[in-house]
Amino acid sequence: MYSIAVQDLHKTYNGSLEPTLKGLSFAFPTGKIVGLLGPNGAGKTTTISILCGLVKAGKGSVQVLGIPQEANYRERIKRALGVVPQQIALFPQLTAFENLEYFGNLYGFKGPALKTQILALLEQFGLEKAAHKETGKFSGGMKRRTNIIAAILHRPRLLILDEPTAGVDVQSRSMILQFLRDYNRSEGVSILYTSHLLEEAQHLCEDVVIMDDGRQVVQGNPAALINALPACRNLEDVFLHFTGSKLRD
Ligand SMILES: Nc1ncnc2c1ncn2[C@@H]1O[C@H](COP(=O)(O)OP(=O)(O)OP(=O)(O)O)[C@@H](O)[C@H]1O
Numbered sequence: 041m042y043s044i045a046v047q048d049l050h051k052t053y054n055g056s057l058e059p060t061l062k063g064l065s066f067a068f069p070t071g072k073i074v075g076l077l078g079p080n081g082a083g084k085t086t087t088i089s090i091l092c093g094l095v096k097a098g099k100g101s102v103q104v105l106g107i108p109q110e111a112n113y114r115e116r117i118k119r120a121l122g123v124v125p126q127q128i129a130l131f132p133q134l135t136a137f138e139n140l141e142y143f144g145n146l147y148g149f150k151g152p153a154l155k156t157q158i159l160a161l162l163e164q165f166g167l168e169k170a171a172h173k174e175t176g177k178f179s180g181g182m183k184r185r186t187n188i189i190a191a192i193l194h195r196p197r198l199l200i201l202d203e204p205t206a207g208v209d210v211q212s213r214s215m216i217l218q219f220l221r222d223y224n225r226s227e228g229v230s231i232l233y234t235s236h237l238l239e240e241a242q243h244l245c246e247d248v249v250i251m252d253d254g255r256q257v258v259q260g261n262p263a264a265l266i267n268a269l270p271a272c273r274n275l276e277d278v279f280l281h282f283t284g285s286k287l288r289d
């Protein structure tokens with residue numbers, strides 16, 4: 041069984057001349073932490089938006105936890121999927137607690153059980169003292185941690201995170217990465233994440249897809265990919281080997 045399988049995915053945004061996805065294919069087995077990597081503009085966020093049912097693909101097929109993209113897709117994956125978007129999605133005038141209550145309500149959770157769960161997660165993420173402060177006044181790391189809690193309140197089986205460690209300090213990053221490892225191990229949750237920090241991806245992910253210009257260029261276990269190329273010492277070398285050094289717009 042695959043957590044995510046995409047086959048020959050194509051996407052051209054309205055008004056764009058150039059396609060963003062040009063036949064992207066990959067599949068990840070369930071229960072693993074995997075990475076979707078690629079330079080700026082490769083199409084990672086577009087792919088995630090399609091997986092969530094927020095953006096419509098032009099051609100190709102998508103399956104998330106075995107659920108094919110057809111009628112009622114968003115409704116069918118809502119329970120199973122948690123998403124942490126690249127852009128922070130919190131109401132800045134609301135406190136962390138109020139934001140999380142709002143997201144919990146969207147999934148039909150309310151009352152004392154929701155309150156207890158929010159407080160436990162805020163504590164787990166080191167935010168107990170900030171629970172009743174407006175998120176607009178939070179640091180980047182605090183906003184990211186709150187955003188992650190919002191995506192796991194409903195206990196999804198698959199968690200997708202788009203650059204969850206971008207712009208956060210070393211302490212927050214380390215906490216987030218340790219959380220992802222523990223969450224995967226203890227709950228068996230499948231995790232797909234994107235990052236430009238290749239050393240981080242090398243250590244975190246069991247399997248990575250490197251994509252460039254809307255297509256997959258290679259997939260594999262980071263150590264196996266490094267070992268297969270004698271000139272490459274780490275995942276960054278592998279990445280540059282497959283994507284080249286040309287600057288992207
Ligand atoms: N809503 C949109 N309308 C038109 N073009 C878009 C839209 N969203 C993304 N694009 C274009 O699609 C391409 C891929 O963008 P996408 O955000 O998926 O890349 P990415 O791999 O997530 O990049 P980054 O690493 O910078 O986050 C880019 O050229 C971008 O300009």
Ligand SMILES: [Mg+2]
Binds near residue numbers: 126
């Ligand atoms: Mg992106």
